[in-house]
Amino acid sequence: MQLMKKARESASFDSFELTGLMHGGRREDVVTQRRAAFERVEKVVGTRDISKLPRCYANLSREDQYEEGLRWGKAAFEDGIKYQHDFFASTTPRYALANSNPFGMNAIMVEPTIEFMASDDEQKAKWLPLTKSGKIVGAYVQTELGHGTFVRGIETSATWDATSDEFIIHSPTISSTKFWPGALGFSCTHIVLVARLLLGSVDHGPHFFIVQVRSLEEGKPIPGIKLGDIGMKMSYNGTCNGFASFDKVRIPRTNMLMGHAKVHRNGNYERTGRPELAYSTLLLVRGIIVRGMVPNVATIMNTDYPLAVGFQLAQSVTIATRYSTVREQGLGPNSLGRTEVAIMSYASQHFRILTLIAKSYAIVFASKAWDRDYEKLREEQDTGDHASLPYFHALTAGLKAWSTQTAADGAEDARKCCGGQGYLMISGLPEIVASVTATATFEGExxxxxxxxxxxxxxxxxxxxxxxxxxxxxxxxxxxxxxxxxxxxxxxxxxxxxxxxxxxxxxxxxxxxxxxxxxxxxxxxxxxxxxxxxxxxxxxxxxxxxxxxxxxxxxxxxxxxxxxxxxxxxxxxxxxxxxxxxxxxxxxxxxxxxxxxxxxxxxxxxxxxxxxxxxxxxxxxxxxxxxxxxxxxxxxxxxxxxAWDFTDASLCSALGMYDGNVYENLMRWINQLPINKRAWEESEGVYQPGWKKWVEPLLQAKL
Amino acid sequence: MQLMKKARESASFDSFELTGLMHGGRREDVVTQRRAAFERVEKVVGTRDISKLPRCYANLSREDQYEEGLRWGKAAFEDGIKYQHDFFASTTPRYALANSNPFGMNAIMVEPTIEFMASDDEQKAKWLPLTKSGKIVGAYVQTELGHGTFVRGIETSATWDATSDEFIIHSPTISSTKFWPGALGFSCTHIVLVARLLLGSVDHGPHFFIVQVRSLEEGKPIPGIKLGDIGMKMSYNGTCNGFASFDKVRIPRTNMLMGHAKVHRNGNYERTGRPELAYSTLLLVRGIIVRGMVPNVATIMNTDYPLAVGFQLAQSVTIATRYSTVREQGLGPNSLGRTEVAIMSYASQHFRILTLIAKSYAIVFASKAWDRDYEKLREEQDTGDHASLPYFHALTAGLKAWSTQTAADGAEDARKCCGGQGYLMISGLPEIVASVTATATFEGExxxxxxxxxxxxxxxxxxxxxxxxxxxxxxxxxxxxxxxxxxxxxxxxxxxxxxxxxxxxxxxxxxxxxxxxxxxxxxxxxxxxxxxxxxxxxxxxxxxxxxxxxxxxxxxxxxxxxxxxxxxxxxxxxxxxxxxxxxxxxxxxxxxxxxxxxxxxxxxxxxxxxxxxxxxxxxxxxxxxxxxxxxxxxxxxxxxxxAWDFTDASLCSALGMYDGNVYENLMRWINQLPINKRAWEESEGVYQPGWKKWVEPLLQAKL
Missing domain, CATH: 1.20.140.10 (Butyryl-CoA Dehydrogenase, subunit A, domain 3)
Known part of the structure; x- marks a missing residue:
C-alpha cells in the first residue's frame, strides 16, 4: 500500500481535474451526482462493501447469472427514473454495455428505433411512454440463426392478410429462427421485429414491426411463439440472449413502424418520410458501441445530459496499472538488481501499460468527436440536407472497427500484464475482456x-x-x-x-x-x-x-x-x-x-x-x-x-482496488468462496462430494 | 451438409494419410488404438452421443465444474492404466493440458520431478509406484501468492530440526501462501513442495520436499495445513487450483528429494549428483506445453509410446474451418454476387483460416524437432556432457513463448472467424481460447x-x-x-x-x-x-x-x-x-x-x-x-x-461437428438447456424465478 501511495504522490497533475474534464466537463456537480448514483445502486445490489465477496464470484449457474443481471438491471433502471438521470442508459453500473442486462434494451435499441422508424404521432405516443417507464420490456429482434451482418437475407416474414387487416408473422425455416437478441429469452414482453414485408406476391424486404411476445400478467409466451435462452456465453450472461420462432402469429397492421414506409388498409405500399434516415438506427447503435469503450465525454461537455459511460478498456488498464505498481517480482531488468522491484519498472510492462492508457484516451477523444459530428449530422438532416450521411457512415464504421479491436486486444494485453492473477475471475479482468471482445463481432463484424x-x-x-x-x-x-x-x-x-x-x-x-x-x-x-x-x-x-x-x-x-x-x-x-x-x-x-x-x-x-x-x-x-x-x-x-473515477465495486477486482492491498484483498475474497466455506464449515476441510465420489474410489481402485 | 461433403471431396490428398503421419507415424495401429481409447472414455463420461447436450454446457456451478473435471480425470487415468497407454498423460480427452484435471498432475509434474530430483534408490522406489497407480494423488507446489516467475523469491521455509530430525514447513507471511497449484485445493493427498532449505542460520535457497497434505482415509487436511480452492478461472475449472498455508508442519528429513543435494543426519549439507540437471524439470514442463498446443508427433514417430496430444489451436481452427465452409452470408465480395456464398470464399476469411492452419502445423513440427533435440540432450547428459544445456534452455524458452502466443492469438482469431456464434459456449471455442491463453502466462511468462x-x-x-x-x-x-x-x-x-x-x-x-x-x-x-x-x-x-x-x-x-x-x-x-x-x-x-x-x-x-x-x-x-x-x-x-482426427465429442462444439449440420446441431443442444427445459416443462414457457422476482415487479412498479 506504501507503493501505491508513493505512486499516487508522484503525479505531475491533479487527477481530479482530469476526472472533471471527462465526466463533468465544466460542471463539477455532474461528477458528484454520478458518484451518488453509483453509490446508491451499489448499495442496492450489495457490492458497495468491498470486503464481501461479490455475488458474481460465488457459484453462479446459468440461472444465477441471469438473476444477477435482472437484479443489477432493475436497480439501475429504477434509479435512473427515480433520480432523473441516464448514467446507466448506455452502460451498466459495472461499465458493461447496457444490452448486457435484460432491462437495458429499451433505452439503447428499442426507443431509438421507435424514434426513427415510427410514424410521428400515434406510434410514438403509444409506445415510447411504455418503454421509458418500464411498463413494457423491449428487445430488438433482427439477427437470425442463419443471417447476421447480411440483413437482406432475413427470412422471417410478415404477410399482410387483407381479410383481417393483420400481419402474419412466420418463421419458415430453422435458419430463420431469431437468434441472439438480448432479453429475448425470458425477460422481454414486446419486441421490435425485423421481418420481410410480403404484400400479395410482392416482397418489399425487411421492415420493422412491434410484436407482443409475452402476456404482461403472467409472462406466458403469446400462442404460436416459442421463446428460450441460447445458453452461456463468454460474457453477457446477466441477460437472456434468446431465440424466437413464430408459427403464423397475427399482429394488427398498425404495429408496423410506418415512419418511412406505409401499408394502407387497402394493401397499398407507400414510401414516405425520409428513407435515408433508415440508416440512422444502426448508426446510433454503432455510436453507442464506440462510446461504450470509453466515457462519452462529448455528451457531458456539450450538453446537460449526464454521462453515458462504458470504459471497459480503461477499467482493465486501471486494474493492470494498480497491480503493476504494487506487485514486486524479480531483481529488476536482467536480474541485475539486489532487491525485488515492482513489475511496472520493467520496460516491457511499462511500455504495454502506458501505451494502453494512451489508447484508452484516444478512444475517448474519438468518441467525443463522433458525438460532435453526429449532432451536426442530425442538425443538417433536420433541414433536409443528407449529404453528410455517406461520410458519417464511413466514419462510424471505421471508428467502430478500430475502437473495438483496439479495446479488445488492449484489454486482453492488460489482463496478461497481471500474469497468473489476471486469469482468476476475481481479478475482474476475464469478464471485462470477454465482454469487450464481443464488440469486435456484433453490430457489424x-x-x-x-x-x-x-x-x-x-x-x-x-x-x-x-x-x-x-x-x-x-x-x-x-x-x-x-x-x-x-x-x-x-x-x-x-x-x-x-x-x-x-x-x-x-x-x-x-x-x-x-x-x-x-x-x-x-x-x-x-x-x-x-x-x-x-x-x-x-x-x-x-x-x-x-x-x-x-x-x-x-x-x-x-x-x-x-x-x-x-x-x-x-x-x-x-x-x-x-x-x-x-x-x-x-x-x-x-x-x-x-x-x-x-x-x-x-x-x-x-x-x-x-x-x-x-x-x-x-x-x-x-x-x-x-x-x-x-x-x-x-x-x-x-x-x-x-482519473476515470471507477468505484472499487464497479471494477469488481481483487487486484485493482484503490488501496493497492492486493494479497489481503485476494485472500479475503477467496476465503469466502462457497466451495471453501462448505468444506471448512461442514467437513473439516474436505470437499465431500468430490472426495467421496471420485478421489476415494480412485485411491482405492484395484487397477 | 452438401457444402461440407463437397469441400471434403475437393481435397487434393488423402487426409487419413496425414492422420497416420501425425498420430501413428509408420504404425497405423496406433491410430486405431487411439480412436478406441477416445471412444471408451467418451462413453464412460457420457459425451459420445453428440445429440445430447454435453454436461459442461448445462448449469455448472464451481462445484459442478470441479466434479466434471474429477469425472473426466478418473475415466482417463483409469483407462490409461487398464489399457496400458498414455494417450491422456499430457492432455485430456478434450485436448486440454492434463493439469486441467485433478488427476493429471502425477504424470506431468510430480513423476518427472521425482525422476529428476529424487535420490536414485529409496525415494524413487517409494514414491513412483504410488503415483503411477493412483494410490496417492499428487500436486506440484511451487508458486506463491507473492512469487511466480522469480523462484528465488519463494518464502515458504523448511527448517531442519536437529532434535527430531525433521523439517518444519512454515508459511511466514501472507505472500508466502502457496497459490495456484493444480489439484491442491481438495484433490491431492501429497505434494512436491518447493521451499527454502534452512539449516541453522544458513539459507540454502529453494529445494524440493514431499509433503502429505491430506489423510488417505478421510481426506482431512494434515493438522497445521490450510487448503482451499482459489475460485473460478477463465478455464481449467475442472481442477481445484488451490492455495495452502503451513503452520509449522513437520515432515521426516528423508522427505527432502535428495538426488542433487543431501542433508545428512548431522545437519551437514552436501551437493551431490549433477546440479545442472536441476534445470531439467522445468524444461520438461515447458516441453509439454509446446507439445500441448499440437500433437507430439515426435513421440509417436520415434518410439512406441502412443501419442500425448493437445492440439488446441488445431481444434479451434477445425471448428472455424467447418463453420466457414457451411455458413453462408452475404452476396460475395463487395456484395457483387447474386446468391449468398459460404464465408470461406471471402478473401479475408480465407486468409485467416488458412494461415492459422499453417501455424498449427508449424507448431507440430517445431514440437517434433524439440522432442528430437531433447532426446539428444538426455543422451549427452547420460554420458556426463552438459554442454548443450544452455542452447536447449534457450530453445525451449523461445519455442514456449512463440508457440503459446501463436496458439493463443490464433485460437482467438479462429473464434472471431465464427462471428457471433463463436461467442456461444456451445461453440466450444471460448473454452479452448481461455484454456490456450493461460499458457502464455504460466510456466514462464x-x-x-x-x-x-x-x-x-x-x-x-x-x-x-x-x-x-x-x-x-x-x-x-x-x-x-x-x-x-x-x-x-x-x-x-x-x-x-x-x-x-x-x-x-x-x-x-x-x-x-x-x-x-x-x-x-x-x-x-x-x-x-x-x-x-x-x-x-x-x-x-x-x-x-x-x-x-x-x-x-x-x-x-x-x-x-x-x-x-x-x-x-x-x-x-x-x-x-x-x-x-x-x-x-x-x-x-x-x-x-x-x-x-x-x-x-x-x-x-x-x-x-x-x-x-x-x-x-x-x-x-x-x-x-x-x-x-x-x-x-x-x-x-x-x-x-x-486429418487431426478429432472426435466430435472431443471438440464439444455445436459449430464444428464433422457433418456440418450446424443449425440443427445448435438448436438441438439449445433445446436441452436446463433453463429452457425448466421454463417449458414446468411453467408453459415462463422462467418463473426471473419473472416473479424481477420482471413483474418492474412492470408493476410505480416510479
Missing part, C-alpha cells in the same frame, strides 16, 4: 465494416476522377489525388515512394505526426484504388483479390482520423485547463501516435514502413522519443487511471 | 522467456568476441558476426542495411525463405548487442532501455528456428509419403513463412521490413505468392483439419 470504409474512400476517388466534389473532411484525399495527377507518371505509383522529411524532435510535432499518418493512408488508398480500377478481372474477383489491401487502406484512414481527433482535442482544451494537465495529455497523444508506428498491432502492421518512408535512423529516433515519453509519463500512470 | 533467449544469444556473441566456440546450431550467428567484422566499418552497423536478393518465385524456395529470416535475426541481434555492450549506462539501465529490442531479437531468432524446423520436416518426410501430401505440406510451409512477413502479428511486427531489406515490389511479389498459395490450398482446408 469488423472485417465487413473495414470494407464499407474502403468502399466510401473509392467512391470519393471516383468522384474526384469525374471532377465532382467530395466531403470537405476528405480534403486530404483530394490533395493527394491531385498530386498524383501532377506527378510525371500521371497515375499514382506505389513504388515511387516519398521519404519522411521529419528529423529528431520534429516527430513530437503535431504536423509531423499527422503527415506520417496521412502519407500512409493516401499511399494505401490510391494504390489499391488503381489496382481495383485497372483490374482485368470481374469486379467481384478484383475486390476479393485486393480485400486485404482494402482493409489496410481503411484502417490507415481511420487511424489517421483518430490521430486528428486526439490532437484536436489536446489543442482545444478548455481555457481553464492547467498547464500540468495540458502537458500530460500532449505527451499521451504523442505516445499514441508514435508507438503505433514502431509497435503497431494489427494484421497490416508493416504498412507504415514497407515503402521505405522512414530510414532506420528515423525509426530509431521515434523509438527513443517513445522511450522519453514513457519515462515522463511513468509517474503519472496511477493518476491517469484514478 | 513469455516476456520473461524472450529475455532469457536474448541473454543466451548475447552470451554466444560474447564468446565469439573472445574467440571461443559456440553451439554448432548457432553457426549462423558466428557467420554473421564474422561478416560484421570483415565489413569496412568493423562493427555491425544497423544502418548499413542489406537488400534481399530474391525475385519472383524465388520466394517459394526454402533457401530464400531461410535467408530472409536469418537476415532479420542477425540484424536485430547484432544491433542490440552492440548497443548493450557500448552503452555508457549501468548494465541494468542499459538492459531496460533496450528491452523491447532484445525481445524483438529473441523472437526473430525463434521464428527463424521455427521456419528451419518446418522446412526440415517437409524435406525429410518418410519415403512412403505420397506426392500429393508432399505438395500440400510444402505449400503450407511456404504459406507459414511468407505470410508472417507481409502480415506479421506481434508487437515487433515491423522488424522484417523496417531496414528496407525488401523493396515494395518484392513485398507485392510475396503478397501475390501468398495469394496463389491460398488459392491452391483452399480445396484442402477441410481435409487438413479432418
Amino acid at each position: 469488423n472485417y465487413v465494416l473495414w470494407q464499407q470504409v474502403g468502399r466510401y474512400l473509392f467512391k470519393c476517388l471516383d468522384h474526384l476522377k469525374q471532377d465532382k466534389p467530395i466531403d470537405s473532411r476528405l480534403a486530404y484525399l483530394a490533395t493527394a489525388y491531385q498530386e498524383s495527377l501532377d506527378s510525371t507518371i500521371g497515375e499514382f505509383d506505389a513504388t515511387a515512394s516519398a521519404s519522411c522529411s521529419a528529423f529528431g524532435s520534429d516527430f513530437l510535432q503535431r504536423g509531423a505526426q499527422l503527415s506520417i499518418y496521412r502519407h500512409r493512408t493516401t499511399r494505401l488508398t490510391l494504390s489499391v484504388y488503381e489496382k481495383l480500377r485497372s483490374s482485368t478481372k470481374t469486379p467481384i474477383e478484383a475486390w476479393n483479390e485486393h480485400m486485404m489491401s482494402i482493409i489496410s487502406a481503411a484502417r490507415a484512414h481511420t487511424e489517421y482520423i483518430a490521430v486528428i481527433f486526439f490532437t484536436e482535442r489536446v489543442k482545444d482544451l478548455p481555457a481553464s485547463t492547467s498547464s500540468a494537465l495540458r502537458a500530460v495529455l500532449t505527451r499521451l497523444c504523442s505516445l499514441f501516435a508514435l508507438s503505433n508506428i514502431i509497435n503497431p498491432q494489427s494484421i497490416d502492421a508493416i504498412s507504415f514502413v514497407e515503402d521505405g518512408y522512414f530510414s532506420l535512423a528515423q525509426l530509431d529516433t521515434i523509438r527513443s522519443l517513445v522511450d522519453d515519453l514513457l519515462e515522463q509519463l511513468l509517474p503519472d500512470a496511477v493518476a491517469l487511471t484514478d | 513469455n516476456y520473461v522467456l524472450w529475455q532469457q533467449v536474448g541473454r543466451y544469444l548475447f552470451k554466444c556473441l560474447d564468446h565469439l568476441k573472445q574467440d571461443k566456440p559456440i553451439d554448432s546450431r548457432l553457426a549462423y550467428l558466428a557467420t554473421a558476426y564474422q561478416e560484421s567484422l570483415d565489413s569496412t566499418i568493423g562493427e555491425f552497423d544497423a544502418t548499413a542495411s542489406a537488400s534481399c536478393s530474391a525475385f519472383g518465385s524465388d520466394f517459394l524456395q526454402r533457401g530464400a525463405q531461410l535467408s530472409i529470416y536469418r537476415h532479420r535475426t542477425t540484424r536485430l541481434t547484432l544491433s542490440v548487442y552492440e548497443k548493450l555492450r557500448s552503452s555508457t549506462k549501468t548494465p541494468i539501465e542499459a538492459w531496460n532501455e533496450h528491452m523491447m529490442s532484445i525481445i524483438s531479437a529473441a523472437r526473430a531468432h525463434t521464428e527463424y528456428i521455427a521456419v528451419i524446423f518446418f522446412t526440415e520436416r517437409v524435406k525429410d518426410l518418410p519415403a512412403s509419403t505420397s506426392s500429393a501430401l508432399r505438395a500440400v505440406l510444402t505449400r503450407l510451409c511456404s504459406l507459414f513463412a511468407l505470410s508472417n512477413i507481409i502480415n506479421p502479428q506481434s508487437i515487433d511486427a515491423i522488424s522484417f521490413v523496417e531496414d528496407g531489406y525488401f523493396s515494395l515490389a518484392q513485398l507485392d511479389t510475396i503478397r501475390s505468392l501468398v495469394d496463389d498459395l491460398l488459392e491452391q490450398l483452399l480445396p484442402d482446408a477441410v481435409a487438413l483439419t479432418d
